[in-house]
Amino acid sequence: MERTPSSTVAPAGALALAGVTKTFPGMRALDDVTFSVAPGRFHSLVGGNGSGKSTLIKIMAGVYRADPGGTITVGPHSRSADGITPAWSHQAGIRFVHQDLGLFGALSVTENLLGPDMPRAYRSIDWRTAHHQAQSVLDRLGVPVAARRCVRDLRPAEATLVAIARGLRDADTTEVNLLVLDEPTARLPHTEVDELLDRLDALVADGQTILYVSHRLDEVLDHSHSVTVLRDGVHQTTQSAECLDRRRLTRLIVGEERGILHKRASAAADGSAAPILRVEGLTGGPLHDVDLDVRPGEIVAVAGLVGSGRTSLLETIFGVHGYVAGRVMLGGRPIRRGRVDAAIHNGAAYVPEDRARHSAFHSLGLEMNLSVADLHRYLRKGVFRRRQELRDAVSDIDRFSIRAAAPDTVMAHLSGGNQQKAVLARWLGQDPKLLLLDEPTQGVDVGARAEIYEQITDAARGGAGVLLVSSDLDELLHLADRVYVFDGGTPVACATGSDITPEWVGHTLFNSTEDE
Numbered sequence: 472m473e474r475t476p477s478s479t480v481a482p483a484g485a486l487a488l489a490g491v492t493k494t495f496p497g498m499r500a501l502d503d504v505t506f507s508v509a510p511g512r513f514h515s516l517v518g519g520n521g522s523g524k525s526t527l528i529k530i531m532a533g534v535y536r537a538d539p540g541g542t543i544t545v546g547p548h549s550r551s552a553d554g555i556t557p558a559w560s561h562q563a564g565i566r567f568v569h570q571d572l573g574l575f576g577a578l579s580v581t582e583n584l585l586g587p588d589m590p591r592a593y594r595s596i597d598w599r600t601a602h603h604q605a606q607s608v609l610d611r612l613g614v615p616v617a618a619r620r621c622v623r624d625l626r627p628a629e630a631t632l633v634a635i636a637r638g639l640r641d642a643d644t645t646e647v648n649l650l651v652l653d654e655p656t657a658r659l660p661h662t663e664v665d666e667l668l669d670r671l672d673a674l675v676a677d678g679q680t681i682l683y684v685s686h687r688l689d690e691v692l693d694h695s696h697s698v699t700v701l702r703d704g705v706h707q708t709t710q711s712a713e714c715l716d717r718r719r720l721t722r723l724i725v726g727e728e729r730g731i732l733h734k735r736a737s738a739a740a741d742g743s744a745a746p747i748l749r750v751e752g753l754t755g756g757p758l759h760d761v762d763l764d765v766r767p768g769e770i771v772a773v774a775g776l777v778g779s780g781r782t783s784l785l786e787t788i789f790g791v792h793g794y795v796a797g798r799v800m801l802g803g804r805p806i807r808r809g810r811v812d813a814a815i816h817n818g819a820a821y822v823p824e825d826r827a828r829h830s831a832f833h834s835l836g837l838e839m840n841l842s843v844a845d846l847h848r849y850l851r852k853g854v855f856r857r858r859q860e861l862r863d864a865v866s867d868i869d870r871f872s873i874r875a876a877a878p879d880t881v882m883a884h885l886s887g888g889n890q891q892k893a894v895l896a897r898w899l900g901q902d903p904k905l906l907l908l909d910e911p912t913q914g915v916d917v918g919a920r921a922e923i924y925e926q927i928t929d930a931a932r933g934g935a936g937v938l939l940v941s942s943d944l945d946e947l948l949h950l951a952d953r954v955y956v957f958d959g960g961t962p963v964a965c966a967t968g969s970d971i972t973p974e975w976v977g978h979t980l981f982n983s984t985e986d987e
């Protein structure tokens with residue numbers, strides 16, 4: 472392992488990047504990025520979609536090779552950025568927790584923590600010692616989870632803490648200089664976010680350096696000591712979080728010219744109009760006797776904890792799943808159960824939560840991903856109007872601030888947030904009668920978030936009904952005319968207009984689960 476000369480040795484736990492550049496074909500993802508992080512700090516790395524955050528992390532992990540010229544220093548270990556391998560990264564004491572936690576759901580916490588290092592007795596596993604070892608790691612790190620539990624039974628915050636504990640399990644015997652967390656709260660219900668962040672604060676108080684990637688600016692501002700902002704692959708600033716507020720940080724991320732989110736004016740729904748969506752007695756899968764409706768121009772939100780049936784509700788309405796009882800009416804007409812084509816034909820559009828897996832065509836170009844829901848628009852007399860498709864793609868790219876090298880860039884080469892924007896653009900461009908949106912701004916940057924809210928509000932203003940699932944409390948408060956709280960696959964409470972308050976949402980969510 473290379474070492475820095477003693478005069479430039481960074482203190483243990485510190486990170487220093489100098490001149491890190493990464494070029495993909497047709498795209499400079501990182502341009503001469505230089506910044507450093509002091510040891511024992513909670514340091515956030517923020518930036519718009521496609522600004523280069525993941526690329527930087529992948530270089531530090533040895534997944535991508537940087538262009539020649541840069542250097543990365545972690546504690547006393549230093550290496551040219553184009554020479555980093557996964558083995559060097561591990562030896563230098565960098566540990567990663569990715570958004571996909573990489574845990575094995577069917578296995579116990581102990582097995583996930585110890586992996587190949589499970590203690591053995593004769594020819595089998597010494598389970599007693601294994602659970603004991605795993606439990607002492609969890610206890611040392613203050614993770615309130617029993618080692619014997621099965622990972623699939625953990626709440627999302629608990630699972631994230633177990634993934635962190637796996638990264639730090641050897642921190643008492645080996646050097647762990649840096650813990651890198653890639654959007655760890657993106658998939659957490661808002662009720663569990665504080666639990667995770669409090670634990671991270673405690674780790675930092677014990678001296679752990681954390682590099683925290685997030686689009687959630689309130690978390691960044693409330694918990695970080697310092698913040699680095701990337702924009703379009705260029706380092707904008709590294710400064711103390713104390714010098715920043717939400718407005719300044721937003722400006723640094725999106726540039727001066729982009730607006731900041733404003734409160735939605737008021738509900739625009741026509742109370743006398745017939746519902747665009749009516750769900751009656753819907754029962755099937757986790758859903759139980761669900762009644763709800765959405766009127767034209769109305770944004771109806773569904774809140775609930777993980778497992779409350781929120782996503783199943785949208786999937787069932789869209790025909791992804793069948794059901795055993797009840798009915799779904801779109802525009803006054805019953806929709807055949809389990810038929811996505813019937814739902815689309817009757818004006819429904821669906822943006823799923825896991826867009827990367829369920830909605831993006833990774834090997835196709837961006838322009839095809841945008842046009843795929845309405846291909847016949849481009850067919851004239853049997854000829855496919857390819858140029859028009861590309862022109863429309865250019866306009867969507869501009870409208871949704873999608874960062875791509877070209878309109879026909881392969882989808883797999885877009886950043887996660889840009890893939891999400893593309894899927895949203897695909898459906899919002901259709902003028903649907905009913906928009907089914909599952910966590911529409913998860914992983915989307917602060918500038919595009921405002922844009923997406925405007926598009927959703929515009930769709931409602933144009934007469935569409937919107938059924939929105941969101942774990943983001945601000946999003947619910949900003950957009951919803953009406954909120955249903957789900958628990959155990961059924962609505963347990965509903966509030967409208969000014970009755971939708973953070974207290975009401977929190978109280979209803981917790982009380983409904985306590986009653987179980």
Ligand SMILES: Nc1ncnc2c1ncn2[C@@H]1O[C@H](COP(=O)(O)OP(=O)(O)OP(=O)(O)O)[C@@H](O)[C@H]1O
Binds near residue numbers: 874
């Ligand atoms: N394998 C690849 N091939 C080509 N271009 C790529 C590849 N990976 C990333 N890029 C490009 O590099 C740029 C930076 O992407 P990156 O994934 O680092 O962004 P990010 O800041 O993590 O964004 P997000 O917040 O959306 O996750 C993007 O424009 C992306 O399209």
